Amino acid sequence: MGKAVNVDWSKLGFGYMKTDFRYVSMWKDGQWDEGKLVEDNRLTLSEASTALHYGQQCFEGLKAYRRKDGQIQLFRPDQNAKRMNSSCRRILMPEIPEEKFVDACIQVVKANEDYVPPYGTGATLYLRPFMIGVGDNLGVKPAPEYLFCVFCVPVGPYFKGGLAPVNFTVAEYDRAAPYGTGAAKVGGNYAGSLLPHELAVKKGFADCIYLDPATHRKIEEVGAANFFGITRDDKFVTPKSPSILPSITKYSLMHIAKEYLGMEVEERDVFIDRLDEFKEAGACGTAAVITPIGGIEYKGNLHIFYSETEVGPVTRKLYDTLCGIQFGDVEAPEGWTVKVK
Numbered sequence: 001m002g003k004a005v006n007v008d009w010s011k012l013g014f015g016y017m018k019t020d021f022r023y024v025s026m027w028k029d030g031q032w033d034e035g036k037l038v039e040d041n042r043l044t045l046s047e048a049s050t051a052l053h054y055g056q057q058c059f060e061g062l063k064a065y066r067r068k069d070g071q072i073q074l075f076r077p078d079q080n081a082k083r084m085n086s087s088c089r090r091i092l093m094p095e096i097p098e099e100k101f102v103d104a105c106i107q108v109v110k111a112n113e114d115y116v117p118p119y120g121t122g123a124t125l126y127l128r129p130f131m132i133g134v135g136d137n138l139g140v141k142p143a144p145e146y147l148f149c150v151f152c153v154p155v156g157p158y159f160k161g162g163l164a165p166v167n168f169t170v171a172e173y174d175r176a177a178p179y180g181t182g183a184a185k186v187g188g189n190y191a192g193s194l195l196p197h198e199l200a201v202k203k204g205f206a207d208c209i210y211l212d213p214a215t216h217r218k219i220e221e222v223g224a225a226n227f228f229g230i231t232r233d234d235k236f237v238t239p240k241s242p243s244i245l246p247s248i249t250k251y252s253l254m255h256i257a258k259e260y261l262g263m264e265v266e267e268r269d270v271f272i273d274r275l276d277e278f279k280e281a282g283a284c285g286t287a288a289v290i291t292p293i294g295g296i297e298y299k300g301n302l303h304i305f306y307s308e309t310e311v312g313p314v315t316r317k318l319y320d321t322l323c324g325i326q327f328g329d330v331e332a333p334e335g336w337t338v339k340v341k
């Protein structure tokens, strides 16, 4: 490692901190430029950029992990590239070649290596790739130019306490419309979630659960994470819907549950009035990792799963295997980890 950075790894939460370099590439006249690392963390844009007025932007989130041997690896960056391109197609932005996306992430991690937290602290380097429509434009139409950037920030747990259960309440608002943009990682979905999130926190919950927008009977998302439940007969169950963001962590856990833990896996409807079928439940995502769900409040009742204070045994096994793979302690399925250094 080069210079020492002044970060207390054990105290990190999920907050912004300026690191040394970020990657920037411009799309103009039908093509991406070569892209470069820059030190300035500010962008200069036309006031008429579509990203500012019409929400033409999308983003991703993935992490770099420091292994026990000091090497650094990314977890499934190709999946983030694919998901970003599917977001781009939904809102008419140019796709970014998968190799360019992964190369940009690797360049950013290498250039900010000193900010990759040491192995054993539980902290990681979070990467935030994003694309925005820029350039002069007034009517509601796609932008003439696009900016693709990747910056990084060292982070600790998303929800306070790391692997500790937290409670959620069911939101009265929807995060996505049927046939809308729920499956795309676009900023508009998140703007709409700010108020329900704040209302949940004011009521003493970590975040809110969103139900399906058409019938309000089925669980879709847990804040900015996907839901999973462990049935009384040990099946891993997670909701299926076209308006859920397809979580890379969730699909990884489905594979882990089946191939590493020998569990049956089901992607299907999860009804909010049938939570009793689960003995454990959790939220999963890059930022949330696995956050055990202590209980869910719905219509004034708090349904407790395993415990409000203890982590269930299946949730713990899933967590240990997932983190083991991400930090290089457990052998990963072919192609899941990409060495940075």
Ligand SMILES: Cc1ncc(COP(=O)(O)O)c(C=O)c1O
Binding pocket: 061, 221, 223, 224, 225, 226, 245, 246, 247, 248, 249, 250, 284, 285, 286, 287
């Ligand atoms: C709405 C939403 N759902 C789920 C997830 C989890 O997805 P992933 O596991 O790919 O991070 C995220 C985070 O990216 C999210 O923002």
